[in-house]
Amino acid sequence: MSAPRSIVFLGLSLSSSWGNGHATTFRALIRGLASLGHAVTFLERDVPWYRDNRDLPDPDFCRLVLYPDLAALDSHRETIATADAVIVGSYVPDGPDVIARVRDWARGPLAFYDIDTPVTLARIAAGERISIAPAQIPDLDLYLSFTGGPMLDRLERDFGARAARALYCSVEADRYQPTGEPFEWDLGYLGTYSPDRQPTLERLLIEPARRLPEKSFVVAGPQYPAEIDWPDNVARIEHLPPAQHPSFYCRQRFTLNVTRADMIAAGWSPSVRLFEAGACGTAIVGDEWPGLGELLPDGEAMLVARDADDVVAILAELPAMRRDAIAARARGRILADHTGEARAAQLLDHLDAARAHGASSGRKKVVGERARHASSFG
Missing domain, CATH: 3.40.50.2000 (Glycogen Phosphorylase B;)
Incomplete structure (x- = not known):
């Protein structure tokens, strides 16, 4: 040292x-x-x-x-x-x-x-x-x-x-880790409202929630406009302190990662939420950007979704065993390098x-x- x-x-x-x-x-x-x-x-x-x-x-x-x-x-x-x-x-x-x-x-x-x-x-x-x-x-x-x-x-x-x-x-590895809690939501998202992220959130969470009324969804974060039409099966949490993040991630079968438009264009811009969710052992569904595969390869350590159809297929069809294997590989990569x-x-x-x-x-x-x-x- x-x-x-x-x-x-x-x-x-x-x-x-x-x-x-x-x-x-x-x-x-x-x-x-x-x-x-x-x-x-x-x-x-x-x-x-x-x-x-x-x-x-x-x-x-x-x-x-x-x-x-x-x-x-x-x-x-x-x-x-x-x-x-x-x-x-x-x-x-x-x-x-x-x-x-x-x-x-x-x-x-x-x-x-x-x-x-x-x-x-x-x-x-x-x-x-x-x-x-x-x-x-x-x-x-x-x-x-x-x-x-x-x-x-x-x-x-x-x-x-x-x-x-x-x-x-x-990520703080001793704070972000699996908690063993039962699942409460099929897909969740944690992030402050941003106008350039909202269309992706609409496409990859809100629209799938409308198509899958039997599934449960959650969005946590402040500053979302009152006029957003949240489906009935989307729970809202206004603010979630970091101490509660691990529990939040671990109660999701999948978590959604959404990247800002400027960072998608630039590539090589992982968000802290990506590493936090992965360290908790939660399977990640996310948008695509250059460089992502160097960190968490699609289909191996996370799942890239390009539209609502992709998310619906993941939530409705992906076997739990494969979901857990993808989450485990992401956690291993993150604990080794991030x-x-x-x-x-x-x-x-x-x-x-x-x-x-x-x-x-x-x-x-x-x-x-x-x-x-x-x-x-x-």
């Missing part, structure tokens, strides 16, 4: 999983870092919508600091400056201003962790202000992307990223490489400080 390191994250949220997938991603990764002996500080903007829905207000695996506004970051300058590495996440409020401050303070590698890479690049192309300014990308030591594949080449070629590396989401500890080890390797290639040498230096900084990232 390498020497203990101090790492600072500035992310959208760690304390609240309400309406976002960032919190569970950070929790798995940071728990993995903690289990490997590293110290993490997480700086989170204190905003009302998360303040009222915190399901992890006092984590035992890192130091969580809530700050009220951009100016308040100044009081954490020393923590940032003395860290072995600093990682700013996507969708952080005032992201470009946060990055500008941190860039001037950080002495170790500075990384941007884009949990929404295809969305980020689409919004840059549309000229929108987002959580990173395009001109800041070449100034980072490392661009960590939720999306792998050709997107990494694009980040380096078209946006000047020094080192673009995939850092997929991961746990929080595995992802933390990958992150440390990326940071080591950034350090070895002269991290921070191209950034604006705080006079005299970098020369006196003697810590090593290895």
Whole structure:
């Protein structure tokens, strides 16, 4: 094991999983870092919508600091400056201003962790202000992307990223595992409402529910419009805290994974729900996108559905023995390659490489400080 390191994250949220997938991603990764002996500080903007829905207000695996506004970051300058590495996440409020401050303070590698890479690049192309300014990308030591594949080449070629590396989401294996509960639903889905995911949810869950009134379905997640016409055999759960996710998955014969349109187009963008469900031993039905077969091959570790007919056939005809074998193979792959500890080890390797290639040498230096900084990232 390498020497203990101090790492600072500035992310959208760690304390609240309400309406976002960032919190569970950070929790798995940071728990993995903690289990490997590293110290993490997480700086989170204190905003009302998360303040009222915190399901992890006092984590035992890192130091969580809530700050009220951009100016308040100044009081954490020393923590940032003395860290072995600093990682700013996507969708952080005032992201470009946060990055500008941190860039001037950080002495170790500075990384941007884009949990929404295809969305980020689409919004840059549309000229929108987002959580990173395009001109800041070449100034980072490392661009960590939720999306792998050709997107990494694009980040380096078209946006000047020094080192673009995939850092997929991961799962906490000790929290997401089979519970042995009896089945309650034939097919379920967990996810916050998104306009670009809704047509797929309509096609792959709501329409099959209409065709199979004898089957039971469930959709959990907030922000769904009141005008959605849910069939009578589709149960609704407004919000499901992460602690209840394993039980939710294990009570489904199959769970549905739905991918956002930008991420389908980009490919190589597995969601945290994919890994969580698989780790629980639940058979996954999902939409198709490039790179999926490298993670969970169709027919072997999951089942790709292209339309309602596919889902109806799976629910009505697939033998239970084959369903369970597919679920077991997915669980084996995920526990081998996609746990929080595995992802933390990958992150440390990326940071080591950034350090070895002269991290921070191209950034604006705080006079005299970098020369006196003697810590090593290895």
